[in-house]
Amino acid sequence: MSRTTVVGACPHDCPDTCSILTTLEDGKAIAVRGNPDHPFTRGRLCVKVNNYQDRVYSDQRILYPMRRSGPKGSGQFTRITWDEALAEIAATFKEIIARDGAQAILPYSYLGTQGIINGLNVGDPLFNKLGAAVSERTFCDSGSCTAYMMTIGHTPGVDPEAFVHSKYIILWACNTLSTNSHHWPFIEQAKKNGAKLVVIDPVRTRTARLADWHIPIRPGTDGALAMAMMHIIIKEGLTDRDYIDAHTVGFAELAERVEDYTPEFASAETGIPVEDIYQLAREYAATPPAVVRIGVAVERHAGGGQTVRAIACLPALIGAWKHVGGGLLQLPIWAFPVNWGGLMRPDLQPETMRVINSWQLGPALTGELALDPPIRSLFVYNANPMAMVSQQGKLEAGLAREDLFTVVSEHFMTDTARYADILLPATTQLEQKDIMFSWGHLYLSYNNPAIEPLGEAVPNTELFRRLARALGIDDPFFHRSDDEMIAQSMDWGSPVMEGIDLETLKEKGYLRLNMPATGEWAPHRDGNFPTPTGKCEFKSTLAATGNFVVPLFRQGYNGGQSGEPVDPLPHYIAPNESPASAPDLAGKYPLSLISPKSHAFLNSNYGNLPAQLAQAGEEQAVILHPSDADVRGIVAGTPIRIFNDRGVFEAFATVSQDVMPGVVVAPAGYWQRSNRRGPTVHALTPPAFADLGRAPTFSDVLVEVAPS
């Protein structure tokens, strides 16, 4: 018996990008564990990945190409060869291109695997070269990114490890212990050093339970709180005038703007007592170093972008950036000098391309969007839209179209894969190699493959090499090996890559970017914001160009941006759907629905696997406040219906004081198999975009609940 260990990195769309040690016995992976030497992983993984080998060897894996042999959506397939699959895809693509043009083909993907060569952009060069429709992927943080760019630029922000130096920590819409758990020890250390931890969340989450102060807030009203905090800070002279004078623009206009956003106004919107708003603003301003960590959820409502604009103004207002461990943390991904252009190849695009937003997949397929030509083929990889995309009913109808040619590359027979015409087997992280950025720490990682691919599964890189060959594309760029792709994936000459070489990276599995040491680094102590003015822009220069999605999320394409006018000063936009903003709708549907990440799933990943279902519960549970349950005659543990004009789904009731009255919580990621009548929570979520970056509005939904 031979036992070896391989160092790799977690593939998931999570900020932590853990270093993983895989134990092999006679060539088979028998266990994975967190790398104890990695400063962020610290020997731990999580409920999703602890038994990753069971995902790899699951008897549910798709291991061979298959062709549909039953009605659409039936899940009936017959095994075919790779050559047959590729020939059919290539022939169909060519036929579509000849008849309707390449823009009748729509790629659809996100971060089912997050590796730099197999992840977000792996298919972009091919679809750009074909001139297919651009898939505008605004799944996550797109509104925040646009708001960030408009305010402080694409800065990595505070070093996550520097939280140990913070004295006042606000986790805003972030359930760290479920979705960013390896950051927790740094927060815990800060608490031991005397820091106060504040959690702002409609739900008393695991994280909120361990906070010094949990502030429940009505969904979608965070912007009112941030504006009122600025109102108090400016009115009471809690600002850092030197910092403002030297490193910001638009202070006078901002001061005027926040006049109207009184704590009383914010209290009425948010449900937070006036005195708590005063206390929060005063403590935040008076307890340096103060830091805010925002979660993805903060953008998921009508005013999500302006909410992030307002929050991003706060640290400059009080000079928080002057201190190590002070400022704002959103996406340290911007620290990584990834060769995005070389990954996406926007230079291959035709001059004009058709852009179709990820949240509009249903209406795009059904014809509701009135596309000319209509979408004839959908190519899905790294994604399970049937589980994660709004307007689920429309999506299901669109996928059922007999004349739609759907290709899905997957590990499992997901709710989306069931609708494929051609199903292709994809490798898991143990079977592929990759280089990984992180959006939660500053370590570049390398994933060494631990085992050979199972069956005929291939990495996404190989999938697109094969597809290029089948389509007769000779350009050697499309036939680079994984090693060549990795070598070209980064700007190795960047100063932050100094001291990082590929051989050491492969051997060790991770290396910290060459940033200043955590204990010394205050990234904006002297301003240096990556904005047009180099300053924190309370009044945004980029707002003049109107609303946009960062090209990284649209295959590098910058044409056809939505461009709605944007007010250059932060402001509050009330939810589309709340009892206060839509009283008529609330007459029918009085409860606000939110759908946070499930503790045991990574989006819809693991929604089919026994260990995670054992943790999460085999069937979807929905949490209500006792007062909302009682008035409807709902008993804990019994089946309920959750519905609005868009649809209905069924679940089991959990009754708990952990949610605010008037709020209903449906953790997302469950597959239809876990919902008693099929549809899941996204049957109810709305089509509306948030104000910036075309973020979704999943936390901006009114529903009613009744016993089943």
Next chain:
Amino acid sequence: MTYVVTDQCTGCRYTECVTVCPVECFHLDDEMTYIDPENCIDCGGCVPACPVGAIQPAYLLPPEQQKWIEINRRRAAETPVITSRLAPLPGADQRKMALGR
């Protein structure tokens, strides 16, 4: 569902587990440690840390060990949190050797 300490801990109580737990969810009495299921985040970090293999995910417990889920829940509520490692109980090393660990 969560992780649980089983009777394998009894008589050893190495408390290595508390050094890796990020959320201080270990409690203890004179016999052994217990995991607070309300605070455990299911990270699994304690499993390889235990010298005698006493910690397991609840869903993998054999039927005769299922009782430990409730015992952990109850005893965690009744006993104090332990935040740093203690000396093992007398005889722990001999017991560990006897277990072939």
